[in-house]
Amino acid sequence: MCVIKLVATDMDGTLLNDKKELPKDFCSFAASHKDIKMVIASGRQYFNLIKTFPNNVEDFIFIADNGAVVFEKGKPLFIDSIDMDVVEELLKEIHKIEGVACVLCGAKSAYISTVDDIALKNIQMYYAKVKFEMKSIDQIEDDNILKIAVFLNKEAETKLYPAIAHLNNPDGRLSAVLSGDSWVDIMNRETNKGTALKKIMDIYGIKPEESMAFGDYHNDLEMIKVCKESYAMENAHDDIKAAAKYIAPSNNDEGVMKILLERIK
Template sequence: MDLSKIKMVVTDMDGTLLNSKHEVSNRFFEIHDALKKKDIKFVAASGRQYHSIIEKLEPIKNEILVIAENGALVIEKEQELLVTPIQQDLKDELLDALGKIEGAHAMLCGKYSAHFDGKSAEFLGQLKEYYSNYKVYENLYDVTDEIVKIAVYHNKSAETYIYPAVKSLEHLLKVKVSGPNWVDLNHADAHKGYALEKVMRQHGVSSDEILVFGDYNNDLEMLQLSNFSFAMANAHPNVKKVAKYETLSNNDFGVEHILEKLL
């Protein structure tokens, strides 16, 4: 495996760069300094909101590119490079459908703030990990913000309880099981692969020059863009099928392990 041509490193956050305590290792920040000296660009690509990603990567926030909300928002140095919102006329239709799923809690994700309804209040302690900027509404139908993603949470299993109920919407939207408890609904063009392809074109980077890490179904499209795609040991089986290589788990510094080989 010859990594000598790599110009860009792209990694998912939860289950990939972050350990199970949602932490970025000091080891990674040291590695990033070495990547920077070699002019290798770092991209964080996550289903998280922009501010939540930046909080995790605060020491290097002005040196990286961020793909947030599953690719619906791309920002570099506080400048918006791409915004792909959900069609406004679909929002109420989606809220109607999601309201019929027992145990589901929907969040409307604006570019910089998430919107919860009062029924999700008991889960706010958990949800704050992913949505640091948020507002609570009595009725989500009252939200007028431009929405880039609808995230749906289930405390048992998103794949079992939420995905079957929204699978029929896949002709209208990008529907992704993004974690054990989450299903994300985005504009059909708003996914990590679409956003990363734009970033690669802008920076003149080819499939041979990019290293990509992921662990869940919302990473599939971006993994397919790289000849050096890595599934984490803890990855969903679908990811292991698509990725060309496998690394250690997120708790065993799987990303750092490969980046040290790159350096």
């Protein structure tokens, strides 16, 4: 069995428990294993992610917005943005779906128009820098849109995704992926956690068999496939369990931490 040189983990439903808490020993583990690249891979905004690790930012590489941007030591390694004319056309289509809220996820801030209280609560959970009351994309100045996150409370898989799944046409420029029970993320076709992770592995000369990944939902699928030592959480979607090599204990049972302590000394 190869020595593990990289560990990548999703946040919500994977590393964090349902109360959105980190395993108590996770940061100390990362700090004491400097020889391992520790990657936090999430659909969350970068500025939100670093709030979870206020004293340990330099111990991690951050894949944010589902792979559209990667930060290391506070600096972007790369950014993958969507053309603004494509964003404008997408918004017209998405707003035809009843009850949705859209977040335009920029490299510098997130942007939203008026939303209801339920959507606002969920948006504030995942985005630390947000500009409200956006009436037009013309108001966005000097920023790149990395992703469009679409919210429909508890109906992402049953109602929202089916309405925009056609974006996954192989000839298209975009992809739509379920990132939670209320969220669908739309990005450039080649943008995902797996593509971003592969770039990191190439930079540091790390092989798939030297890499470990943890995930629970569809936006973790490509990342799970990139790493030979892949784990789906016990609470993961069945599709992720089918793709992963192993099953880890649930997020509420600190499954990521248990596997790390078991596999890495």
